[in-house]
Amino acid sequence: MSARYLAITGGVGGAKLAVGLAKLLGPDALAFLVNTGDDFEHLGLQICPDIDTLTYSLAGLSHPDLGWGRRDETWGFMEALQQLGGEAWFRLGDRDLGLHVTRTQRLQAGASLTEVVREIATALGIRHAMLPMSDVPVRTVVHTPQGNLGFQHYFVRDQCRPEVTGFTFEGSASATLNPLARHWLEDPQLAGVILCPSNPFVSIDPVLAVPGLRPLLQRLQVPVVAISPIVAGLAIKGPTAKMMRELKMPLTASAVAEHYADILDGFILDAQDEALIGTVGRSDLSAIAAPSVMVTLADKVALARSTLDFIDQLSALRKW
């Protein structure tokens, strides 16, 4: 039996590394635990943005530039919706709708989100397990001085403009960790856990907030490593840097490592931030620098390779 890895991920940045990891590891050796905190119901449809971005990324169907949605998309539905006076702030492409309608119908018929994600993945030729963090709905709420906002209203409708003062993960307290994720984490073949370079606050934290996961990660006898989504003081994409500033955090990769302090064994900074390695917190936390800006498939595979090598080194160095 080969070594097994669980990668915890949100959308965009995480999905890029996921593609790299999936090139190096087969479906028996790699599973994804995916954020569902940014899921929402819209126009009567169940939308799962992070799962969808991962789905389209792994299936080779993702839009090359947008960071969400499908390639070769058309927009007839949105045009008709606008003509009818419907809510058009969340863009749903015609092909993308095939997925949302299928998922909504299956959920209404009583299937679990885990089952539906697997069915859709299978239909699209994806062999790796994508595990929603929980089949119980958890909803990320963004706190702002003007009040609370559902995540997609903050992120898409309001374009991340409101100042952020904190987050709540509604439903989290009564959510149950996906039992298949627990199974991977308790597997004797588990070799490491990877926190992908997704937004710590709204992509990874909602996953970590599912009861039982954090203690499981703390108890693990294998390395937990994170890849910084902050490179040279900037977020590659999305509002991570803006959120850190508004939350009065230092705008550095080291602050991300500190954010994950209680569960982390290893941290990967971007090669541009190599000088910060010494500033990465605790004495029992190892850090390395590696190119982490992923544009091409080769970039994704290279960072995946660096991550797996780092996990190997940590395993060899330490007495777990």
Add this chain to the structure above:
Amino acid sequence: MSARYLAITGGVGGAKLAVGLAKLLGPDALAFLVNTGDDFEHLGLQICPDIDTLTYSLAGLSHPDLGWGRRDETWGFMEALQQLGGEAWFRLGDRDLGLHVTRTQRLQAGASLTEVVREIATALGIRHAMLPMSDVPVRTVVHTPQGNLGFQHYFVRDQCRPEVTGFTFEGSASATLNPLARHWLEDPQLAGVILCPSNPFVSIDPVLAVPGLRPLLQRLQVPVVAISPIVAGLAIKGPTAKMMRELKMPLTASAVAEHYADILDGFILDAQDEALIGTVGRSDLSAIAAPSVMVTLADKVALARSTLDFIDQLSALRKW
């Protein structure tokens, strides 16, 4: 106050005459009472084929050839749905989906079908009232030697191939006639009721099966006229002729008049069937012949004009 008319209609053929009538009569003078027996839930969406065909026809958005759906349609949704292994026998265009998703969402939010139809009509610039026969779901079931079929499964999935032995309108017994239709029928300005050239069995009969409508029509002091959907022994479009054959009815316009015998005062046959005028049943039923094959807008307006003139003649001739 001008004379008012209520036109009872299904899809295709009825919608063509509806367009003609709407050119001659303003929204104060004309309302449509529409079949909902072929409505169904599909992929979690509420689909109302006859209402939609009428909607697109009146809005000038209908597909020029298909007899259903929108012009300038694209099919990305269907392609994605098929890729996901979904049910693809009922074709839903990308723009058409904007309507189905909007309606489904509004119905789920508690709006009545009548309200939703009005909202969508208003958004598309339609000024005439399109009244669903009832806000209570009624479902046309087609009886065949192999068992019962939901209407769309018979009509679209099985392409009308099964032999027809009869029909049931499920839910009809507990349906309530749209109160706005009752209002039109009881209006002192009512000048006539028109049964459009739709399929008698699956477009008009489901409407007539709504409790209370048939006695209302029988009691009316103004003419009720029907236009034959059978021309020279053939149905212009759809399975009317095939159904009549399977139901052992003579394949003539006169048989259609006979089918409506208890409510009809006037009957319009196509000009090609002028020789049949003498065969149209009862002595108290007047019949005329007029060109009824509608291809161009002028054809539609001409048949609408013939129909209104015929109603005028009947009103003048008889002591109501």
